[in-house]
Amino acid sequence: MSENIEQKCLSKGVKLTEQRKIIAKIMSGSSDHPDVDELYNRVSKIDSKISIATVYRTVKLFEESGILAKHEFKGSKARYEELNEGHHDHLIDVKSGKIIEFVDEEIEKLQKKVAEKYGYNLVDHKLELYGVKKKT
Amino acid sequence: MSENIEQKCLSKGVKLTEQRKIIAKIMSGSSDHPDVDELYNRVSKIDSKISIATVYRTVKLFEESGILAKHEFKGSKARYEELNEGHHDHLIDVKSGKIIEFVDEEIEKLQKKVAEKYGYNLVDHKLELYGVKKKT
DNA sequence: GTAGATGCAAAGTATTTGCGACAAG
DNA sequence: CTTGTCGCAAATACTTTGCATCTAC
Numbered sequence: 001m002s003e004n005i006e007q008k009c010l011s012k013g014v015k016l017t018e019q020r021k022i023i024a025k026i027m028s029g030s031s032d033h034p035d036v037d038e039l040y041n042r043v044s045k046i047d048s049k050i051s052i053a054t055v056y057r058t059v060k061l062f063e064e065s066g067i068l069a070k071h072e073f074k075g076s077k078a079r080y081e082e083l084n085e086g087h088h089d090h091l092i093d094v095k096s097g098k099i100i101e102f103v104d105e106e107i108e109k110l111q112k113k114v115a116e117k118y119g120y121n122l123v124d125h126k127l128e129l130y131g132v133k134k135k136t
Numbered sequence: 137m138s139e140n141i142e143q144k145c146l147s148k149g150v151k152l153t154e155q156r157k158i159i160a161k162i163m164s165g166s167s168d169h170p171d172v173d174e175l176y177n178r179v180s181k182i183d184s185k186i187s188i189a190t191v192y193r194t195v196k197l198f199e200e201s202g203i204l205a206k207h208e209f210k211g212s213k214a215r216y217e218e219l220n221e222g223h224h225d226h227l228i229d230v231k232s233g234k235i236i237e238f239v240d241e242e243i244e245k246l247q248k249k250v251a252e253k254y255g256y257n258l259v260d261h262k263l264e265l266y267g268v269k270k271k272t
Numbered sequence: 273g274t275a276g277a278t279g280c281a282a283a284g285t286a287t288t289t290g291c292g293a294c295a296a297g
Numbered sequence: 298c299t300t301g302t303c304g305c306a307a308a309t310a311c312t313t314t315g316c317a318t319c320t321a322c
Contacts, residue, residue, distance in 0.1 A: 015321060017277060036311085051279045056312060072208055074262070077311070091254055100254055107246050111265055114243075118227055118236055120267030126210070127263050129247055131256030151296060153302060172286080187304045192287060213286070 004028060005067055005082065012065050022046050023058045027068060033079040033099055073128060089127040140164060141203055141218065148201050158182050159194045163204060169215040169235055209264060225263040 005024035009016050026042045027034075034042065040055045059080050062068040069083045073092055089107075091100040107127065115122040141160035145152050162178045163170075170178070176191045195216050198204040205219045209228055225243075227236040243263065251258040 015276065017321070019278075049279080053280075053313080054278060057277080060313090072210075074208075074260075091251060091256060093256070094259060102250055102254070104246060104250055107243055107250075110240060110243050110246070111263075114238055114240055115227060115265050115267045116270075118238070118267075119270050119272070120227060120229070120265075121270055122265055122267050123230060124210075124266040125264060126266075127247075128261060129251050129256075129258055130260035130262075131251045131254075131258050134252075134255050134257055136255070151301065153296070155303075185304080189288080189305075190303060193302080196288090 005062070008065070008067050012067075014061065014065055019043075019047070019050050019054050020058055022050065023055065023062075024067075027062075027080065027082050030081075033071060033081045035077040035079045037077070039080065074130065089129070091129040091131055094130050094132055141198070144201070144203050148203075150197065150201055155183070155186050155190050156194055158186065159191065159198075160203075163198075163216065163218050166217075169207065169217045171213040171215045173213070175216065207264075210266065225265070227265040227267055230266050230268055 005028055006016060022043055036055055040052045043050050059068055063070050067083060068080045071079050088101040088103045091102055111125050112122050141164055142152060158179055172191055176188045179186050179191060195204055199206050203219060204216045207215050224237040224239045227238055247261050248258050
């Protein structure tokens with residue numbers, strides 16, 4: 001079982017404020033990669049005094065601490081998700097915006113190989129597939 | 137030999153103004169994926185009266201016409217490149233911002249396979265590798 | 273107690289748009 | 298001619314920041 005966000009904050013020395021706890025809880029309970037506005041909406045329902053500036057500051061802090069991942073999918077605002085051990089990539093339904101997470105070890109290996117081929121060590125990568133649902 | 141941007145405009149019914157010709161020429165001569173500001177700088181040297189609004193309007197129009205590709209690499213502004221037949225992906229040097237274009241048929245095939253696996257037809261995809269140069 | 277966090281509103285970026293003048297087809 | 302484009306400046310969208318106050322540790 002992996003650490004939750006609050007535990008990660010503690011182990012990384014990130015001060016745990018009331019606002020951060022709320023944001024952490026919302027993100028842990030969201031599997032739909034919300035953008036900042038949406039996150040702010042959800043957070044406001046729990047504490048309406050929280051400001052959007054705090055939400056921006058917090059997602060940035062969490063991202064820099066390796067707690068959240070930021071995604072900038074084609075033509076939309078930045079969206080966030082909780083980061084856990086298992087790395088995965090995204091398949092985006094272009095009609096509905098729905099996101100499917102997937103892992104493909106073979107692609108991962110090939111990416112590394114490509115980087116090596118050009119004399120680079122792969123430090124990060126981004127793979128997004130955009131698709132339309134097949135009629136069955 | 138593939139069509140140049142001006143020819144593409146004609147065949148797509150895009151009106152060829154003086155400004156668009158200049159922007160087309162600059163993009164054709166740029167292999168470094170400039171952002172709008174940089175493109176505006178280069179364009180201004182040829183015609184200093186051209187406005188940045190026109191540059192924005194033109195890259196958007198060209199993108200929608202399939203003449204240019206827009207890239208939003210991690211944490212930087214949108215950058216553009218001329219679109220030609222050969223599809224390719226990008227390896228970004230995180231230190232210098234330099235971009236290396238590459239093609240890997242095997243990865244392409246696997247991407248399609250992944251989409252199929254989830255019941256989707258792949259309509260687009262984005263693969264970006266971020267690397268640091270290896271010391272030799 | 274103190275360093276760091278928050279809320280607010282103001283400032284920054286990047287990009288888009290309304291409008292009257294102008295140019296391409 | 299007429300429709301679409303241009304330049305300009307104002308508007309928008311998203312994100313960051315200065316500052317006084319407050320809070321976690």
